[in-house]
Amino acid sequence: MTASATGAQTSDTHKQAARAWFEELRDRICAEFEKIEDEYDGPLAHLPAGRFTRKPWTRPDAADANDGGVISAMRGRVFEKIAVMTSTNLNGTFSSEMAKTIPGAAANPSFWSSSISLVAHMQNPHVPAVHMNTRHFIAAETWWFGGGTDLTPMFPAEEDAAEFHAALKCACDAHGADYYARFKKWCDEYFFLPHRGEPRGAGGIFYDHLNSGSWAEDFAFTRDVGLAFLTVYPHIVRQRMRQPWTDEDRAHQLTRRGRYVEFNLLYDRGTQFGLKTGGNVEAILMSMPPEARWP
Amino acid sequence: MTASATGAQTSDTHKQAARAWFEELRDRICAEFEKIEDEYDGPLAHLPAGRFTRKPWTRPDAADANDGGVISAMRGRVFEKIAVMTSTNLNGTFSSEMAKTIPGAAANPSFWSSSISLVAHMQNPHVPAVHMNTRHFIAAETWWFGGGTDLTPMFPAEEDAAEFHAALKCACDAHGADYYARFKKWCDEYFFLPHRGEPRGAGGIFYDHLNSGSWAEDFAFTRDVGLAFLTVYPHIVRQRMRQPWTDEDRAHQLTRRGRYVEFNLLYDRGTQFGLKTGGNVEAILMSMPPEARWP
Numbered sequence: 066m067t068a069s070a071t072g073a074q075t076s077d078t079h080k081q082a083a084r085a086w087f088e089e090l091r092d093r094i095c096a097e098f099e100k101i102e103d104e105y106d107g108p109l110a111h112l113p114a115g116r117f118t119r120k121p122w123t124r125p126d127a128a129d130a131n132d133g134g135v136i137s138a139m140r141g142r143v144f145e146k147i148a149v150m151t152s153t154n155l156n157g158t159f160s161s162e163m164a165k166t167i168p169g170a171a172a173n174p175s176f177w178s179s180s181i182s183l184v185a186h187m188q189n190p191h192v193p194a195v196h197m198n199t200r201h202f203i204a205a206e207t208w209w210f211g212g213g214t215d216l217t218p219m220f221p222a223e224e225d226a227a228e229f230h231a232a233l234k235c236a237c238d239a240h241g242a243d244y245y246a247r248f249k250k251w252c253d254e255y256f257f258l259p260h261r262g263e264p265r266g267a268g269g270i271f272y273d274h275l276n277s278g279s280w281a282e283d284f285a286f287t288r289d290v291g292l293a294f295l296t297v298y299p300h301i302v303r304q305r306m307r308q309p310w311t312d313e314d315r316a317h318q319l320t321r322r323g324r325y326v327e328f329n330l331l332y333d334r335g336t337q338f339g340l341k342t343g344g345n346v347e348a349i350l351m352s353m354p355p356e357a358r359w360p
Numbered sequence: 361m362t363a364s365a366t367g368a369q370t371s372d373t374h375k376q377a378a379r380a381w382f383e384e385l386r387d388r389i390c391a392e393f394e395k396i397e398d399e400y401d402g403p404l405a406h407l408p409a410g411r412f413t414r415k416p417w418t419r420p421d422a423a424d425a426n427d428g429g430v431i432s433a434m435r436g437r438v439f440e441k442i443a444v445m446t447s448t449n450l451n452g453t454f455s456s457e458m459a460k461t462i463p464g465a466a467a468n469p470s471f472w473s474s475s476i477s478l479v480a481h482m483q484n485p486h487v488p489a490v491h492m493n494t495r496h497f498i499a500a501e502t503w504w505f506g507g508g509t510d511l512t513p514m515f516p517a518e519e520d521a522a523e524f525h526a527a528l529k530c531a532c533d534a535h536g537a538d539y540y541a542r543f544k545k546w547c548d549e550y551f552f553l554p555h556r557g558e559p560r561g562a563g564g565i566f567y568d569h570l571n572s573g574s575w576a577e578d579f580a581f582t583r584d585v586g587l588a589f590l591t592v593y594p595h596i597v598r599q600r601m602r603q604p605w606t607d608e609d610r611a612h613q614l615t616r617r618g619r620y621v622e623f624n625l626l627y628d629r630g631t632q633f634g635l636k637t638g639g640n641v642e643a644i645l646m647s648m649p650p651e652a653r654w655p
Contacts, residue, residue, distance in 0.1 A: 146654075260635045260644075323648065330625035331635070340555045340626070349555075353618065355655060359441075359648035 076203060079280060080177055083201040084153055086284075087181040090199075090291045091151050094183065095137055097299050102141045107307035109188055115141020117149075122345045129155060136348050140355070143306050145188040148351035152344075153179040159204070160341070169206025177203045180212075181291070182335065184352035185298075186325075190318035191308040193218035193225055193266070193301065194325065196352070197294045198335065199287045208280065210287045211273035213248065214294045215256050216301075217266030217325065219318045225301050226267035232297035233270045233290070240286040241277075248272045258328055265328050319358035326357050371498060374575060375472055378496040379448055381579075382476040385494075385586045386446050389478065390432055392594050397436045402602035404483055410436020412444075417640050424450060431643050435650070438601050440483040443646035447639075448474040454499070455636065464501030472498045475507075476586070477630065479647035480593075481620075485613035486603040488513035488520055488561070488596065489620065491647070492589045493630065494582045503575065505582045506568035508543065509589045510551050511596075512561030512620065514613045520596050521562035527592035528565045528585070535581040536572075543567045553623055560623050614653035621652050 095117045102114040116139060123133035134152025141147070157176040164170035180200030187194060199212030216229045230249070237245035252271035257264050270290070275283050329336050329352055339349040390412045397409040411434060418428035429447025436442070452471040459465035475495035482489060494507030511524045525544070532540035543565035551560035565585070570578050624631050624647055634644040 260641045319651070326621060326652075327625060327645075330622060346555045350622075350654065353654035356614070356651065356653045357621075358651045359645065360650060 079201075079208070080179070080203065083284065084179040086288055086291075087151050087179055087199070090295070091137060091149050091181055094149055094295055095139075097295060098139065098144055098147060101143055101299060101302055101306070102139070105143050105306060107189070108309055109142045112142035115139040115144055122348065124154075127155075131155065134345060134348055136351055138351060143188060143192070143302065145186050146355040147183065147185040149181065149183040150348045150351060151181050152348065167204055167207065170204055173205035175205060182352075186322065186354045187302070189306055189308060190219045190310045190314040191222075192305045193222070194322075195298050197291070199291055201284075201287070207276065209274045209276045210283045211275060212287060212290060213252055213269060213271035214290065215252055215266055215269035215271070217321070219321045220314075225305070228301060229267065229269060229297055232293045236286070236289040236293040237270065239289060240282065244272075244286070245270065256328065258324060258332070260331070261324065261327070263324065265324065316358065316360070319356055320360060322354040322357040323359045325354055329353065374496075374503070375474070375498065378579065379474040381583055381586075382446050382474055382494070385590070386432060386444050386476055389444055389590055390434075392590060393434065393439055393442060396438050396594060396597055396601070397434070400438050400601060402484070403604055404437045407437035410434040410439055417643065419449075422450075426450065429640060429643055431646055433646060438483060438487070438597065440481050441650040442478065442480040444476065444478040445643045445646060446476050447643065462499055462502065465499055468500035470500060477647075481617065481649045482597070484601055484603060485514045485605045485609040486517075487600040488517070489617075490593050492586070492593075494586055496579075496582070502571060504569045504571045505578045506570060507582060507585060508547055508564060508566035509585065510547055510561055510564035510566070512616070514616045515609075516562075520600070523596060524562065524564060524592055527588045531581070531584040531588040532565065534584060535577065539567075539581070540565065551623065553619060553627070555626070556619065556622070558619065560619065611653065611655070614651055615655060617649040617652040618654045620649055624648065
């Protein structure tokens, strides 16, 4: 099923539904994370509970205030720096290089896209960092969903990784028998630092160009990935956040964050795509850790 | 004049002379910086004076212990993290992409190279960071010198930038009437962060593929660039290093260092070239700051 086959009206409905979901998910994630900030009573609890602030932006060439995004950022006592970005591109154009890989894009490289993306860097070195992103693209002759989420513990913690993967497997299994195995493998391959010979963390799932033929089904899967994240990550945070840490633990965390920086700037396609397609630099680089070390 | 035209024996003499110079310059720089550590009596002078430690490495496929390099690194009370890398590649091979841009390399992509490269990150936010690199390449049918040095003040300081540029202009003027203007412009263009719309710092000079036809002349210029650095940077350090700083100055310094990280990982050709040609990862990433922030 192509976008054009569905008709312009249906396409508009899809755009509205996808965008509304990404924004709803953003609201629910922000509310849950603020709740964690409020209920926190561990180390650094003398600091004020964090609150998200929102900063909207529009593209320089936008004809419409809806053509842009919102940076929702919080610096808290549990979440040292968390940014949730929602953005919509009403009039995107694929680069000629990208257009070659997308059916119909050579003739018509225009696209619509909408997404949610977040990276959380935590105060407590025993609480894993996390990344989650889901997105919907509608091109001239095709559409797809993509995204995923991956966990980056600073210290190996089997039980956290097992819980995270179990939640994602559950979301995957409801939509495709092979989804979890395929998307876990894709994540392991993608979030890997070749120059270090190291995985970025404990993995998760990664998928792209998902178009099963049923828009409703692929949208439902993408929603379930977001909901799985919304359940499992706050649970891991609450399990770990009161654990005390030493200066050595913190130094280790800052060094591991250096690896996160290396991945994002050397390899991350979202970062490279964003910086090369005139994305909002502040929004793209909000994924950078508040502090990192290369000792 | 091509490498083959000079004959194999001359080429060996050139290789020995270039390598010996890069290693001599390394020794002189390390000695001068240790002297600064010793004579220091400003803030943090209660810390022990830093000393360089040397770590040799060889390429995984090396037939010869000379095929590799040495990381000379110091963590001191003036120099928070300084690494001076010397390296020699006895049996390099240009990638097919690079070979296209080098005369004769399509037929024979092998090369010999030797270089010195350093980045200094300073404790005192009022002392500028600095980068210096000079290198010599000998390919099948051509040879060239390249390099340069650029200053990265954390706070604008006209007098430091003026002194740095005056020293480089002097070295340039002795070798080519247009060198300073050309190489300063090249530096300004190269050390620029397009996504930020910002220069990396106060500039300096940058040159590459320099082959005037006289090996002796181009080698002399490259030596003079190294000597200009060895004179001017220690003088700037000594002028600034006792200036007191506040926590706000330090926070600003760490944020500016984030820009340095962005440049090195997103744009720096040496970093990208090194990581893609199986260079020593530890040596390449020794240019990263000890600590950086993205607040």
